[in-house]
Amino acid sequence: MPPEVDSRTVDSRLINYLGELRQRYAPQRRLLLVQPPQFLFDAVNLEVIRRRGYYAYPPTGLQWLEIALSEMNDIQTEICDLNLLLLQRLIDDHAFPPEDWLNLLEQQLEQFQPSVVCVTGLTVYADLFSPTHPIAATLRYLMEAGRYIVMAGGPTVSNEITGYLKSGLCHVVVDGEGEYAIRHLLEALFEERITTPVVPNIYFSADALKAEGTSRPVIPLGNLVKSYSDIPVEQYCRAGCLNPYSRMVGQDSPYAVFQLNRGCRCNCAFCGVRPFMGSGIRTCQLQPLLEEVRYLVEERGIRHFEALDDDFLANPETTAAFLKGIIPLREDFGITWAANNGLITNAITPELLELMRATGCVGFKIGIEAGSTEMLRRMKKPGTPATFKKIAVLLQQYPEFFVGGNYIIGLFGEETFGQMLATYQLAIDLDLDWSTFSIFQVTNNPGSLSEKLQAMSGSATDFIPTKSIASRNLQEDSSLPLGAELFGLPHNTVPGRDLLNNIWLTFNLLANYIGNKNLKPGGDASKFVRWIEAIRISYPENPYMCLFAGLGRVVMGDRERGLEHYAACCTLLGQSEVWSQRFERFGLHELVKIFPRNDVEVYSGLEDVLETYTLPVSS
Numbered sequence: 001m002p003p004e005v006d007s008r009t010v011d012s013r014l015i016n017y018l019g020e021l022r023q024r025y026a027p028q029r030r031l032l033l034v035q036p037p038q039f040l041f042d043a044v045n046l047e048v049i050r051r052r053g054y055y056a057y058p059p060t061g062l063q064w065l066e067i068a069l070s071e072m073n074d075i076q077t078e079i080c081d082l083n084l085l086l087l088q089r090l091i092d093d094h095a096f097p098p099e100d101w102l103n104l105l106e107q108q109l110e111q112f113q114p115s116v117v118c119v120t121g122l123t124v125y126a127d128l129f130s131p132t133h134p135i136a137a138t139l140r141y142l143m144e145a146g147r148y149i150v151m152a153g154g155p156t157v158s159n160e161i162t163g164y165l166k167s168g169l170c171h172v173v174v175d176g177e178g179e180y181a182i183r184h185l186l187e188a189l190f191e192e193r194i195t196t197p198v199v200p201n202i203y204f205s206a207d208a209l210k211a212e213g214t215s216r217p218v219i220p221l222g223n224l225v226k227s228y229s230d231i232p233v234e235q236y237c238r239a240g241c242l243n244p245y246s247r248m249v250g251q252d253s254p255y256a257v258f259q260l261n262r263g264c265r266c267n268c269a270f271c272g273v274r275p276f277m278g279s280g281i282r283t284c285q286l287q288p289l290l291e292e293v294r295y296l297v298e299e300r301g302i303r304h305f306e307a308l309d310d311d312f313l314a315n316p317e318t319t320a321a322f323l324k325g326i327i328p329l330r331e332d333f334g335i336t337w338a339a340n341n342g343l344i345t346n347a348i349t350p351e352l353l354e355l356m357r358a359t360g361c362v363g364f365k366i367g368i369e370a371g372s373t374e375m376l377r378r379m380k381k382p383g384t385p386a387t388f389k390k391i392a393v394l395l396q397q398y399p400e401f402f403v404g405g406n407y408i409i410g411l412f413g414e415e416t417f418g419q420m421l422a423t424y425q426l427a428i429d430l431d432l433d434w435s436t437f438s439i440f441q442v443t444n445n446p447g448s449l450s451e452k453l454q455a456m457s458g459s460a461t462d463f464i465p466t467k468s469i470a471s472r473n474l475q476e477d478s479s480l481p482l483g484a485e486l487f488g489l490p491h492n493t494v495p496g497r498d499l500l501n502n503i504w505l506t507f508n509l510l511a512n513y514i515g516n517k518n519l520k521p522g523g524d525a526s527k528f529v530r531w532i533e534a535i536r537i538s539y540p541e542n543p544y545m546c547l548f549a550g551l552g553r554v555v556m557g558d559r560e561r562g563l564e565h566y567a568a569c570c571t572l573l574g575q576s577e578v579w580s581q582r583f584e585r586f587g588l589h590e591l592v593k594i595f596p597r598n599d600v601e602v603y604s605g606l607e608d609v610l611e612t613y614t615l616p617v618s619s
């Protein structure tokens, strides 16, 4: 029976299409929500997986969809996090070939026997149609089975909506937030009466039609507690990590996520949040959210959290109320949390920092992005170098946080080397614990990503270039300047991709390692070491991380551990001509020849290296 509809709140083309699907598949009310692997198989590094260095995020988006459907009659839902299952399998069973991962999906399908399968996904940008791309491969597998109504959504799919529908990879795509859309879709599929209005972020059929309706940003109601019955949340830390912060607090510390606000007040030109989430901030209900966090801590043993928010400080009073609400969990269970996604720099206040201190915040990133005023203006970043400096000074009073600044180089494919130097300069002036440099990528426009990638000369991969390749080592063109030579580049040069990689490598080494404030007198070497030892997990072949972890240990007075790192560095250098040459070009070989014995030798050794660089003058 077609559902009873009110023509003002439905799109008849969508209703007809779903009617056709109903006829073709005779679906039962069983819905499987799938998160495919979140990494690309072409760049898989099994050693890093086994060291638990890959992302393992609970599937928050799918959990919200499950909650949205929980009030519908008799809909049975189950969440299958294939990313988790695959990581667990690869860690436990060394004989398991990663390319057999679809067998894990097949097992879940067999067990649950769904009629509708919803697929989410977030991967780095790559060919989204490739036979090995985890999202495309999952969808293709499901469609070829010919037994399921297949719906897709999430950030990556939102970049290829038309292409995915037109190539028959799914029946429906939902762009952006999915709660209202999924509820409407399932009502139209299963219910006799449709009670929810159509929303225009639904795309459907092989013609990629867009539903006509009134846009309604989702107001998140309630919490995710019920959905956690499906999620073995305490096992995620055994399979991977959230980011270096979760590894820093201890890889065995069970972790989860929370989200207070959806959306972001800002609309930075390079960022995908506004196009994906729409404008405006929607705040979760405070008490239910606190209940969720309390449940995770008290009943599931979670001890570390990551804030998923794009704008955690959007409403300072609510953020303060939330933080006050979790103080007892800090006091009774020693919880920690971090905000790797970043806080809006100008929204940071002493009051909030005090509450962050009282709730076990281990660190956060702040969005700076560029040092040149014209680039900041062009990207509509709130803040100026002067306002960033003011906050950086304030942050020096909170040395217990590990604070990283986010910076982008190669902006819009047009940034000059001189403008990049201004960014480097600002990073040095702000003197934070870390400066995360990333290479600019196209992420912020809906439409076809493949076309945009072609326009941007080749495929974009990870923001952090060393993560794009299985070995996590950059292969450089040795004829291009690197290290000290790089600073002789004419300031009006607009570097291409290879040169950008060299600039990235040089800025990263100089700002974060050779010139790191925590490896100078008065710095906190132990904080530096905890961070480097946490990031090293993901870069087993990187000798400079070993060298600097070793130097940090020496400054801490732990020469024994320092020598272990040093030995690992020498082994890696012995195995790699490329790295040995790079060490020479960066001036690091002297530190390897005579490894410092104490803090004073580390300080002076690093100063000597810095002196070999003619750096821009500090403003």
Ligand code: B12
Pocket (backbone or CB within 6 Å): 038, 039, 055, 057, 058, 059, 060, 061, 062, 064, 065, 118, 119, 120, 121, 122, 123, 124, 125, 151, 152, 153, 154, 155, 156, 158, 159, 174, 176, 177, 178, 179, 181, 182, 218, 242, 259, 263, 271, 272, 273, 276, 277, 308, 309, 310, 341, 441, 443, 461, 462, 463, 464
């Ligand atoms: C946490 C996070 C991550 C985590 C992973 C989170 C996860 N669960 O997988 C990590 C740190 C790994 C990550 C990495 C990256 N991320 Co990220 N990440 C986020 C962040 C901050 C929050 C995501 C989240 O959990 N949201 C909360 C839940 C509730 O939302 P959701 O998952 O999107 O689900 C909703 C909808 O998407 C929809 N939905 C989702 N799936 C489905 C399926 C169906 C069938 C339906 C109907 C609906 C639906 O309904 C859900 C409920 O509303 C977002 C910012 C944002 N505003 O979304 C950026 C964001 C998603 N990331 C982004 C990017 C670019 C990346 C990277 C590609 C960056 C890079 N090049 O390195 C990497 C690549 C990931 C990888 N695998 O290597 C962009 C994506 C832009 C775009 N449209 O392409 C965002 C929007 C941030 C930004 N600044 O632009 N990320």
Ligand code: SF4
Pocket (backbone or CB within 6 Å): 264, 265, 266, 267, 268, 271, 272, 273, 274, 310, 311, 342, 344, 367
């Ligand atoms: S402040 Fe951050 S999340 Fe918000 S638009 Fe800018 S970059 Fe994106």
